Amino acid sequence: MLAFFLKRLIGAVPVLFAVSLFVFGFVRLLPGDPARLVAGADATEQEVASAREALGLDRPISEQYLRYAGATLRGDFGISSRTHEPVIEVIGARFLPTLWLTLAAMGWATLTGGLLGVWAGVKRGRWQDQAAMLAAIGGLSFPGFWLGLLLIDLFSVHLGWLPTGGFDGWRSLLMPSFTLGVGVAAVLARFTRSAFVDVAGEDYVRTARSKGLTERRVIWRHAARNALIPVVTLTGLEFGTLLGGAIVVETVFAWPGLGRLLVDSIAFRDYPVIQALILLLSAEFVLINLVVDLLYGVLNPAIRLRS
Amino acid sequence: MADPELLDVQDLSVSFPAGRGRTTVVRDLRLAVRPGETVALVGESGSGKSVASLAITRLLDYGPGRIDSGRILYRDNGGKVRDLAQEDAEAMRGLRGPEIAMVFQQPMSSLNPVMRIGDQIAEAIVQHRRLDRTAALAEARRLLERVRIPDAPRQLRAYPFEISGGMRQRAMIAIALASRPRLLIADEPTTALDVTVQAQVLRLLRELQRDLGTGLLFITHDMGVVAELADRVVVMRAGERLEEGTVGALFAAPSHPYTRSLLAAVPVLGSLNDEALPVPFPEPPAPTGPQDTVTAAPPVLEVRDLVTRFDIRGMLGGIRARVHAVEQVSLDIYPGETVALVGESGCGKSTLGRSIVRLEEPSSGRILFRGQDVLTVAPNTAADSASRRGIQYVFQDPFSALDPRLTVGFSVAEPIRTHGLLKGAAVMRRVEELLDLVGLPREFVSRYPHELSGGQCQRVGIARALASEPQLIIADEAVAALDVSIRAQIVNLLMGLQRKLGLACLFISHDMAVVERISHRVAVMYLGQLVEIGPRQAVLASPQHAYTRRLLSAVPVPDPSRRRDEVAIDDTEVPSPLRAPDDVPDVAPLIQVGPGHYVARHRVGGLY
């Protein structure tokens, strides 16, 4: 187990290295002159030049990479060219809000999505199934910003119950996490339903019924658990994606998260922040997929991992 | 009748959707079970026995089948008579378990693949007996011990895929018994069990009847078991009840011609005591006399020192223990020869067979097919393909060996197409021919596995194995789920092919009477090792190994007048092939005791 874990973690090192190299090249391939952006819209040529020097962009690209790689290995991610703060701090300040938002959104979305999906699966073909499906599709075809604005209009402007945005206590978390979770819940609901319908016809579900178990137990312990295996994959992936920040929701609710940071950093060609963010995201994904793989084994003993 | 009925099925009809209409598979069935009574339901494979039992428990509701008419009267614990055909789902749920329990025919797919055996048993206990989980698990362990599963504490924690076919079946029985039902419907509960365990399970059922007054509806093909166990017998064919009677009366004077032919086809162990070679059943087509098909040609299959072990892993992948399923087995099979492989449930028979077709990865040893080591050939080469075509495996659990998403026709045609034996419409003709051979209607080509009965599935498996015209068939309990007449037909079919094509066969079976009929030689396995091997006559008539002797003594006799009330069964701890990862068992060499007759002389697990 530990060996497996370590092996995967060590396996992640080349991945991260490849990512770092890739990202380094990628951001520089993007058209755009960071120095010009740093210097500002009405900067003079000298100001631009001095900004370029300050960013170290006047040096040969190989030297830039070596510096970057060396610093990264030491855990030094550099200074943001947009705010002049150390990248660690820039990201650090926004990691927690993103984490909260993600956890809250995933929390309710997996619960609701899973429940809704199983419910629809149980009532397959009946009106409850159809209603759940319509709700899910509604959730899917609602763009986040639209829903977000509607919620703000209702709960903040008209009812005055919740703050319009910002990262400030649990009340500020309600609307963003709801908005963010809707899509996930919808996807999970549809997906769980599908997996559930496949499993519900299996013989072992019949066996469970023959034991006289309550229908709830039959559904949850026997059918749902087997249906969970594909759902886990998706949940893991959605979780990872959300950890990368939900740009739209963060923007609507002025949530100081990583997604907006990424967009802003890209718009500003803030190389150090982009590089560090993507490295962080890769690490997250490696970790999440590791957990998903472990979960496979837990859920389905036949595919337990051989390290 | 003095006794109040427990179950009284009246004019039950059940149908399934078929094409645009429905087909009726159970028609006007009448059936009664009294408390403490054992009713055997026998009949042709596919005659509707399983469907009828599903209808009684109303588990049919969860599939496409419908009860069209009839009443299912049941007298519950409170003495109230209810018509189960009319009860609502919640009331039925309350009845299932403590009132009516069921053992399903297909134990593999009927166990939840991701739940531990112990939990699956304990669950029923918790639900109905109001015990907490620990107590329930302790009770589950007791149940496993009572169905003679070795190493019960560990098997509690095993998953279905980790245990042998017979163990699964016993786990199913344990689940059904867990709730102490008043009516137990057991659908072929002992087909995958070796005779010793079968005897013990039957005894367990009798005890249960005695203690709780449980009524038992017992579906089986084994007339020996019927004779041994049943009070009354109901014979079914094509969805209808043909006749019914007490076991004595029915065996003595069957009234319906079908019943008569059924009983005539029952093989009796010892009937070939004087015959050295296998002899086909006296069934049509006219038998051809003794099976003198073994030639002096080099063996088709040579197994040398084969070892297959399973690592038991914890939740997170660490090895906790090791199952020594096959330990240094060596075995030759010659063209035209049938070697029967017998032995206690869980002793490694299937694993040996599966290793030969490379479904398991042996840890060491060699397997030569026509001189070519199949373990070392590169995949996807001609040699590989030749061996995969030449050796065919008939799975012990036929249902899970068929792709549920493919039609029977496609599954049977698959080996033909894979090896490019035929093309176009010829494939179709060949598939039909194969279905004919195993006694299945041709329209089954468009059926799906879940639309078949247990015996029909098994025959599809056989047809599929025959499709690629193999030189060697490994038949793992291939006829266990078939009624005697079909079984005779299939055995004769195999023998016919042997005669015609020199087919060799490794015949894994618990049914000693069939073994006697079909095999040239018999190999006995015990705890993963081969303990005795020799000409059939020698092994069965003068068994040398203590285990072989015990095995033979437990074979039930298909004659109710010779019913043994208490079989001599030893209740010693069941030995287990499970060992610590570095504890390798010693294997004694086989010593010749007669012409071609070898036996291992050493102590293994309490025997010598």
Place this chain on the structure above:
Amino acid sequence: MTAPAIRSPAREFWRRFRRRHTALLAAALIVLIVLAAVFAPYIAPYDPAAADYDALLQPPSAAHLAGTDSYGRDILSRIIWGGRVSLAVGLISALAGGLIGTIMGLVSGWSGGWVDALLMRLCDVLFAFPGLLLAIAVVALLGPGVGNVIWAVAVFSVPVFARLVRGSTLVLKQAQYVQAARSIGVSRFKLILHHILPGALPAVIVYMSLRIGSAILVGAALSFIGLGAQPPSSEWGAMLADGRSYLGVADHLTLFPGLAIFVVVLCFNILGDGLRDALNQKLQ
């Protein structure tokens, strides 16, 4: 009596699908919408780009069934034209991503070992690389045409499909019947095609039908952060995003494109369900 022929799994599937009337209806509706988009020039009542400064933000009326937008353009016509872009984005990206991802997942789950490790780490990288970043890059490098975005979206659905399919493959690989087929000597390709893929397909189909909707909405998200379709090509997502600041002032600007997306997503999901159910031999 002549026995029925051995139908291939695909034919069997089609036979079952034909009986699912709602799914057929949804499919017909999709075809209709696609046709409307294709023949937009003949169907749309107005030129989608023609502005009428005397009729800004008109609510729905007989002349403009869905009203006009902030330039006085006919919203209905824009929706009909916009279908071209939106449907292309949704369909192409979901299909392409699904196809590649499925193949990757099958190979990965089936092979195991280093192939699996390599492919899955590749997925990790793709995942880590936020889709939006690539979309931005594509927009930056190739210009803000929606066509370019299609590929970005497609690429980023690959890892999801790959992991989903790999998950199913890992489970199915252990199935007794797959082993049985393997012991017969069925070639790897056929094994995967006939025994593994059909088992993994339901998940793929469901996810794909979901993905079509979210791909259409990617356009909205891009417009929202200012990287939308190239004007004046109308596109549902962009219409939604642009109309959002008129919420409360002129709601029909968002209502109708929103409705269009909803209907299309709904149809694809119903169709997806039909396909999925037709794959399940136990459902009649």
Place this chain on the structure above:
Amino acid sequence: AGQITVGVGDNILGLDPTDLNDSVSLSATRLFFQGLYGFDRDLKLVPVLAESTEVNSDSTQYTVHLRRGVKFHDGTSFDAAAVKLNYDRLRDPANRLKRQSLLEAVDKVEVVDEFTIRLVLKAPSGVLLNYLAHTGASILSPKAIAQYGSEISRHPVGTGPFVFTSWTPDTLKAARNPQYWRQGLPRLDGVTIRSIPESGARLALLRSGEAQFVFPLPPETVQLIERDERLAIDKTPSIVVQYVALNTRKKPFDDPRVRQALNYAIDKTAFIKVVYNGFGIPMDAPVAPGIAFYSKQGVWPYDPAKAKQLLAEAGYPNGFETEIWNFSNTLNNRASQFLQQQLAVIGVKVAVNPLEAGVATTRLWGAKTPEEAEVRMFFGSWAPSTGDADWALRPLLSSRSYPPALYNLSYFKNDEVDAAIQKGLSTADPVQRKVAYDEVQKVVWQQAPWIFLSVNTLVAGRDKRLTGLTQQPDTALTYEEADLK
């Protein structure tokens, strides 16, 4: 008294005014910092930390008398030494401050006495005080500069009406400066600035009462505010001009008739109505009316027939095809689309190509020579942060301002204009400067290197209880006199 919250559209990137160039951050620093000079709300130059200034006759030496009794937030006193330290810090290229060009003209900073300072220039300049009035030339506490070093942008210590409390990515908080040198001010106890990028959410912030002032406001939402009697719309004429630069080096824009035709082809009133919901006025000179030395030329009339005729004269009777770029955002894209539609009427087919911010830097400023430039039409705006005609005209229209040096995207070159711009820059005499800039504006208007579009009105939403919070034409907010009833 009271606390207010102000909603703005972008993130605050730092709080060191000398190292900032985005208007949101600069505006925020005005809570804490002041310069020697400043602008009032009509963009008139007013002394702040200075009391008066004497300029020598050839405009090369500025002697500034400083205000006495002013203290920084950290308790240290404001004096000439502090000013010298600040100015030298800003000028020193080694510090790489983004605002270093503000003091480009200065050769030396001399302390005359404790409260007098002299700025010696490299060449005569008439606009130095405008530069000193720029927020970027604010005075920071020397103690804080020494103490915080490179962290100074997170620790603003100045002389302004508010003291820094906290700053998280989206929220800046400031509290009343009790020792503020202006008696009785500020009136508010505290100010919070929140960044709300989505305009709908920003609007909601105001409507839900969480904020008392939001800027900018999408013009189309004004209606919603007007419906709410607690709220008011604040309109401020801006100095931001919206125009389309036409690359005068490229065919067909090298022909003045074509450029004029394009000016005739656009209905400016409709443009303002459609794109900005009516908030703006048509441009009637190359600079906005708020700029010093603005010289009104009259609006280019909307006359498509005339436009067609001019095109025909120039040899394009059937129009031509070209491309328009802009910085991609909702309003800019909307504007470009509008232009596209209007030009289509006279047969000019325009492809709209919105540029992502980063891409724009290479596409627009990447060309080293006019020949390399790919730009044809560029829709953009210019906000001359010094409020002076020089910075409003020179960077855009002088032939020395071709990219990458400055921003002359129309690659406009006119000798008269060049000479006049130079003349205006090199004297402090208002009369001479007026003559020069009148000339520039007249010629530019005739030559039409741009399509002259509009001067927008800044639209902000305000809670009616909030008074005294003024917005300047360059979008900066002045909090000093704000009060909440």
